Amino acid sequence: MKGIIKSFLFLLLIMFFSCEEQGLFIKCDECLDSDPFTAELELKLDVNYKTGETLVNIYEGNLEDGILYKTRVVTGKKAMIPVLLNRKYTVTATYYIEDVQGSYCIVVDTANPRVKFDESQCDYPCYFVYDRVVDLTMK
Numbered sequence: 768m769k770g771i772i773k774s775f776l777f778l779l780l781i782m783f784f785s786c787e788e789q790g791l792f793i794k795c796d797e798c799l800d801s802d803p804f805t806a807e808l809e810l811k812l813d814v815n816y817k818t819g820e821t822l823v824n825i826y827e828g829n830l831e832d833g834i835l836y837k838t839r840v841v842t843g844k845k846a847m848i849p850v851l852l853n854r855k856y857t858v859t860a861t862y863y864i865e866d867v868q869g870s871y872c873i874v875v876d877t878a879n880p881r882v883k884f885d886e887s888q889c890d891y892p893c894y895f896v897y898d899r900v901v902d903l904t905m906k
Contacts, residue, residue, distance in 0.1 A: 798893030806880040860903035
């Protein structure tokens with residue numbers, strides 16, 4: 768009996784601390800009425816104080832695959848970039864470091880935007896896009 772309880776608690780912990788951003792709850796204010804074909808990656812960025820612009824490269828798949836999907840110069844702390852669903856994207860942000868002349872810092876993160884259909888958590892059945900936030904802030 769103790770083994771069953773331990774196994775259940777272990778599975779419960781895996782669900783709550785998994786890397787996937789789907790989670791158990793959806794955000795009803797971000798729900799869509801119809802099944803989307805595209806999503807918008809939400810990029811969280813640091814502001815590059817030297818130029819006020821940050822170079823962002825989006826690669827389809829892993830970075831080492833080298834398949835460049837889009838390149839953008841972004842101003843501000845947030846940006847939304849349209850991408851296709853159910854594909855893995857690796858995103859890089861290049862920051863110029865003022866303290867060391869000619870030095871750059873490249874921050875990398877990945878996302879795999881997907882859709883979840885839910886009928887019960889919101890007032891109406893809806894589609895929710897998850898795993899679409901990319902944190903490119905310097906740590």
